[in-house]
Amino acid sequence: MNAIASISTPALAVDIEGINLSYGANHVLKDVNLTIRPGEFFAFLGPSGCGKTTLLRLVAGFNQSDTGRIMIGGKDISNLPPWKRDVGMVFQSYALWPHMTVRRNVAFGLEERGVARAEIERRVDIALDLVGLGHLGERRPSQLSGGQQQRVAVARTVAVEPKVLLLDEPLSNLDAKMRVQVRRELRDLQRRLGLTTIFVTHDQEEANTICDRIAVMNDGVIQQIGTPMELYERPANLFVANFLGTANILAGGIVDSGTGRHFVIDGGIRVPIASDATVPKGAKLVFRPQHAGLTGPESPSGNALALPCVIAHREFLGASIRYGVRIGATEVAVDVPFQSGEELLEIGKAATLTLPQRLLLWLAA
C-alpha cells in the first residue's frame, strides 16, 4: 500500500504579521513579522527563553497576542480557538494520552472530526505505517521507547491532515544518537508530505541540517531570516554570528583619514577597510576561525591582512588544530587543518595571523 498517496496535506503559506505579546510587564514577542512559504521546513532558532515556544503556541491558538495577526493560506485565523485551526502540533513532551492505546491516540483527531469508523481505522493504519509503527498499535504509550513515542505523536498529528505542522523541540527528549536518526526521518516525512512545517529549536546544528530557512530570534526579536548558509556567511549582526558557529570578535573604532577608512583594534593595530565594504555604526571586526591562517613572525606577502599575534594555547581536534591566539588583549581562535608531520607553532611564540579581506565581517550588535 502506498501510504503517502492517502495522506494528502496541502502546502500553505503562513504569514505572521506585526505580532506583539506581553505576559504582564514581560514583553515576550516584539513586532514579529515573517512569511513562511508553502511546503517550507522553517525553523525558529534562538536561545532558551527568547520566545520561540510562545510564538509557536500563538500559531496553534494557545496564546493570544496583543497586536497583529496570523494567516494560513491567506486566511486570518487569529480569532479561531485551537480546535478550529487545523494546525498540527507535536508537543515537546509528546503529550500522548496514557489511558489510550497507540491506535486510539492516533484515531482521536479523526473521531473529533466525525470521520466514519471504517475510514478512521484505514487512516490510522496509514499514519502508523508512515512512521513505521504499524505493529505497535495496541500498545500503551508507556510501553514505548522515547523515539517510538515521538513517532506516535507525529503520526497522531499528521493523521488529521493538518494545514501546518508545528514541532516544539521535538528532539530534546531523545538521546544524542536517536536525535540524528529522528531528525532525518522528520525531514524525509516532511518532504514526502510536502507539508509546511515550523520547527522550534535552540540547537543550531538541528536547524542547519534539516531546515530550508531559519528565523533567528533573541529576546523576542527576530534577528535575521535566511537559509542556513546565508546566516552563516552573511550574519546580520553580532548575535547571529555568535549563535551560528564560532565567531572571533575584535572590538575597536573606525578612523576616516585621507587615505581611506581604517579600523583601529583596541590596543592600536590598524586594519585598512576595503573601500566597497559597508560598515555599520559601532561595528566590530568579525571572522570565522577557519578563515584565518597562521605563519611565523615574518610578514607574509600578498594582499591578505596580516596581524601580529602571540600563540596562547593549542588544542588538537583531530582534523584540525585550534590555536588560541592573542591580538593585543583579545583572544581569538584559529583553526588550521592538521597535516601529519607538519611542525606546530609553539606556545608563547610570536606569529602572524593572516586574513583574506573578502572574508572579513563588519557587524554591530
Add this chain to the structure above:
Amino acid sequence: MTAILATVSAKRLTATPGQIALALAIAAFLGLFLVLPVATVLYVAFTEKGTSTFTLVNIYDFVRTELFMRSLWNSFYVSAMSVVWASVVALPLAYLTTRFAFRGAALVQTLGFLPLIMPPFVGAVAMQLFFGRNGSVNLLLDDWFDFKIGFMEGLNGVIFVQSVHYFPFILINLSAALRNIDRAMEEAAQNLGSSGFRLFRRIVFPLAMPGYLAGASLVFVKVFDDLATPLLLNVKDMLAPQAYLRVTSIGIADPMGYVISVVLVVASVAAMWLSALALKGRDYSTTQRGGGGLARRVMTPFEAVYGYGVVILILALVLAPHLGLLLLSFATIWSFSPLPDAYTVAHYARVFGESSLYIKNTLIYASIAGGIDIVLGVAIAYLVLRTKLVGREWLDWAASAALAIPGVVLGIGYLRMFYGVTLPDGTPLASFWIMIVLALAIRRLPYALRACHAALQQISVSLEEAAENLGATKARTVRRVVVPLMAGGILAGFVTSFSTAAVELSATLMLVQSNSDAPLAYGLYVFMQSAAGRGPGAALGVVAVLLVALCTFLSQLIIERSQKAKGMGH
C-alpha cells in the same frame, strides 16, 4: 458569590460561556446550602428574638450562663486532652515504623487506619463494655486487686474514646512527614557531629512539625465538633450536645442554640487558622531529593522488646472497640461479666430484617452525596486549575470552608432556613430526606475536592492542549481526556465521601424527622440508647464497619489496577 464574571482582558474573553454558567451554578449551590444556612445561624445569634435588630444580648446570656461557660471549657479541655493522648498513641507508632527496621511496619500503618472506618460513638459503646465501671477490665481488676479505674467516667470517657478514634490523623500525617525528610538532612547533621536525641530535637522534629500540626489541628476540630460520642456517654455539658439539646428540647426559635453554634464555628475556624499560620512557609516536603526517608536503624534487643511491647499494647487498645463490637453483636447478654454469657445470631437476623431500611437509606444517601461531591469536586478543581475565571478561588475557599462548619451548626441552619419552606403536600422542606443528603454532600465536599484537585494537578496541561489541537472543544476534552485521566482520583474522592458520609451523624441527628428516612448511623444511635437495643445496634455497627472497609478496599484495588494498566508515568 455573584461577583463571578469572566475576565475580559485586552486580548479576549478567557472563559467560555459554559464555564461561566458552571461557576454560577456551583456558586448558587454552595450559597444556598452552605453559606446561607451558616449566615442564618449567625444572623439569629446576633439579632433580637423575632426582630431584625442587632443585639449582643444573646452573647451576653451565653457568657452569663454557668452551664454554657462550663460546656465551653469542657469542650476545650476534652479536645486538647484528646490531642495530647492521640499524640501519645501516634508518636511512638510513627517514629518506630519510620525510623527503625521494624517488622510489621506496614501492618501497623494499616491497622492504624482501622478506627477511622467506625463512627466514634459506636466505639464508645464497645469501650464501655471493656473499660466502663462494670466493664471487663474493671471487673478483673476488682476481682484481683480490689480497685477500679475510671477510664470512662465523665469527660475522661470522651477523651479516651476520641483519642483512640482520632489518633490515625496524627499517625498518617506525621508518618508522611517523617518519610518525606531527605535522608541527607539527617546525615548532614551527623556529619557535623550531631547525634541521638539532639539530632532528633534539632533536625528531625522541626522537619516533621508541619505534618504533626496538620494532624493535631484536625483532631482538635473533630473532637470539638463531635456530638454523638458525648451524648452516648451521657456527657451533656459540652458545647455540641448543648446546641443539639437546646434546639431539640426548647425549639428552633431559641437563640441560645445559635449562639453556641457561632462559638463552635469560631473555635473550629480559629484552630484551623492557627495551624495554617504555624505551618506558613514551612512546607518542607519539597526539600526531598530522592533516597528520601529517615535512615532506618536496626534496634538493639532492649529497644526491640520495648518497641514491640509498646506497639502491641497500642494496637490492642485500638482494636478493642472493634473486638467489643463484634462480641456484643453476637452476645445474648453481656453485663457484669468480662465476656458475654452466651452467643446468638439473632441480632443480625433483626438487622437484616426489620432494620434493613437503615442500610438501604444509607446506601442511597451516601451514594448520592458522594456523587454530588465528585461532580462539584471535578468542576471546582477544573475551574480553579484550568481557567482564569475571576472569583474561582472563592468557589474553592467556600467549598473547603465546609470543613470548619460543625455538623450540628449546618443542621440547625437547615432547620431554620428550610422549615418555613413547604413542599406541595404541606410538609416542610427541612424534613424532606433530600436535605439529609445535601447536608452530607456539603460536609464531605472538602475531601472529594481535595482528591479531585490533586488528580487534576498531576495531569500535564499539554495532554489537554494536544486534544484541542486535534479538534476537540473544551467540553469534549474534559470528557475524553481530563475525566478518564482523573478517574483514579475521582474514585478515591467518591469513596472517601461515601464512606465518611455513611457513618456521619451530627448533621443527620438534627435533620432526621421520621424513622423511615433514617440512615444507618441514626439507627445505630437509637439502638445504642437502650440496653435491649445494644445487640442489634452492635450488629448494625459491624455491618457499617464492613461496608466502609469493603468500599475502601475495592476502590484501592480498582485504583491500583487502573494505574497499572495505564502505566501512568506522568
